[in-house]
Amino acid sequence: MDKFVVRGGNPLLGTIKVSGAKNSALPCMAAAILTEDEVILENIPQVRDIETERKLLASMGAEVELGYGRAQHRTRIRCAVLSDPVAKYEIVKTMRASSLVLGPLVARTGIARVAMPGGCAIGGRPIDLHIKGLEAMGATITQEHGYLEARTDRLKGAHIVFDKITVTGTEDLLMAATLAEGETVFENCAREPEVTDLAALLTAMGAKIEGAGTGTIHVQGVSKLHGARHRINPDRIEAGTFLIAGAITGGDLNVDCCEPKHLGAVISKLEQCGVKLDVGTDNIRVRSGDAAGLKASDISTEEYPGFPTDMQAQFMALATQAEGTTTVTENIFENRFMHVQELIRMGANITVAGRTATVRGKTPLQSAAVMCSDLRASASLVLAALVADGETILDRVYHLDRGYEHFEEKLRGVGAQIRRMGDVFGKK
Template identity: 45%
Template sequence: MKDRFLVTGGAQLRGVVNVSGAKNSVLKLMAAALLAEGRTTLRNCPEILDVPYMKRVLEGLGCQVEINGDTVVIDTPAETSPNADFDAVRKFRASVCVLGPLTARCGRAVVALPGGDAIGSRPLDMHQSGLEKLGATTHIEHGAVVAQASKLRGANISLDFPSVGATENILTAAVLAEGTTVLDNAAREPEIFDLCEMLKQMGAKITGEGTSTITIEGVEKLHPTEHEVIGDRIVAGTWAYAAAMTQGDITVTGIAPRHLHLPLEKLKVAGAHVETYDRGFRVRMDQRPLAVDYQTLPFPGFPTDLQPMAIGISTVAQGTSVITENIFEARFRFVDELMRLGADATIDGHHVVMRGVTGLSSAPVWSSDIRAGAGLVLVALCADGVTEVHDVFHIDRGYPNFVENLQALGATIERVSTTDQF
């Protein structure tokens, strides 16, 4: 059985939606619980498919994990297995974040090369290189990355690119290394800051989080903690662009607006009225959006995870937009699906030229990843008739209560099951 969405176009989304914890943070925080024996409690966790996926990974390593609504409780044993379950790991990309904690805690890690969204190549070279500079040996064997170290020692590490995943694995290994690690060209995403905050609550000594240079002074032992996950800026950004695309009025709560500074500024340029508050923002659009150019970059640049929303709003905008993808080379594949709906697009390498149209028509479309799936739904809300969006399990991996939230905002959308094969 495969679920699909039936999306009826024409609604102007209006209302209030609350954002829960960040997918790109909670999975890494769950992995960090491996660093300390005892009970770690995470609150404000999103109810998405990837959380049970990570639960399965941790249970395969010897932890006991309980999910109760938005709370995840992880009991980490004195000794954990270094071998991450192949079937569990290959389901989603974030599973690779157990590599650093296992190497630090067990002296060995065997983690299958991860699966996840089909958005392009995401090699582990920088992950491996960082661990090797800390004193580990690494290699790929039988479809898994193997890391081993009798003792990790602090080092000066400079990343070729501010990779979020590499930053996370180096951080979670260095906190238990002997001596001081200085990580240059580190990722600056809010989710990195959130991870550092939790590690510090566990007893780690970290400075410079939120900047491109993070300093970690290794400690002998960490202790479990309780931590509240930051709000999901990508989900919040999705609702912001939904308001602008449908010429609606949406207030989003549970998020720090500074984490979405550039995406909200782009909406202002497109003609939206944007108001920000301490823990939320409001986006109101009274006209057809104006064309705006976008290029994805590491934080604080425009997020690659919001690139489908940038393409989506460009589909219905007045004028021509150029969207440049600098992070993942295969992220434009969902543009072919937009063209089924009548989008006017030309792909040229890592650029796509979108010429805004005034009319879109419904058609069956297929999600290729989490954000592309959400982007297709938003564009379907601007089309006439009923659009079928298939492979919506991708959306379920990143958006809690997606259909229910859309319905509350005034959308006509229905989840149905089908046995058809496409």
């Protein structure tokens, strides 16, 4: 089991490039199920969840080719025959996005068996909204032995109002509706850029979709989709993480190959904290100069375009270095403060009451042995370690590998003292 060793104290200087968005790539890979033709996706990040998705599609009978390096992070997927439309537990147990194959599988083949999803233990992401939507479209859903099974002759268009905003629910049912008979209208949809990215791919495949990126989406079902080529959006969460890395270390960091339009809430909040940013068309430069100038500013996580829950842990690390008291309110997931105790081990002054954490800064951080509990918590601990006195050891960094491509290598390239090592027993 790999660990990170981080020695703090270096400002980050130079240019760091953002990879494609994992949370766009996963539903786009699932969308390839909807056609017999080849789907080519570019700007695919080299992260563990993508490899899990590759194994999942291959286990169903798909041909999946993942290319990196000269292939520019490209994947070719051809689902000509889906001989085994089952998302097996042993493959998907570490990945929440497994539920994304439910809708396209039942729409394409009329049957789907999907293991209940795994992934980060940050709280409930109920699949009941997926189930209610598919049932409204005419599918019969049963659940037994940890699997959901959906069956239908052909899905029918329906009017579906989501009880709460759900990104994966919107994506899953959007894919299902493309092959349904008649029109489907979704209300209270997620508006995240990842939903818009998926809709762009589906449209390129021949789907008829209007309203993606708004609260209401109309889909006119078609009988068949065809292949397409699509480039995945830049990862807005990775970009935001690097912006905070530049700010917390008092660096001068150019975050390149990103989409600033997707980072409005993060940019606004960093500027309120006193971070100096130069925003370009596809890059953002952090010109902190002196992290001592950081000041507290409260955040409250919300659905897009609000402040993203996936940036909450990283912002909390920044708040430990800001003058004043910061209140962090988590409105999306009920169990997303597991990084707090690890930050406290490093000297942070944080108290938690329900969904609210109070951070009192500025607090000098010290090196410690800490445990990564989920993907974004891992990133927050690395950020804290970058400014801690001494050498911090982070255990269970496999969480981080699920969603950040070559994270330590990118940071090392701009001056961070960070390296990866196997555990004391020599296992990798």
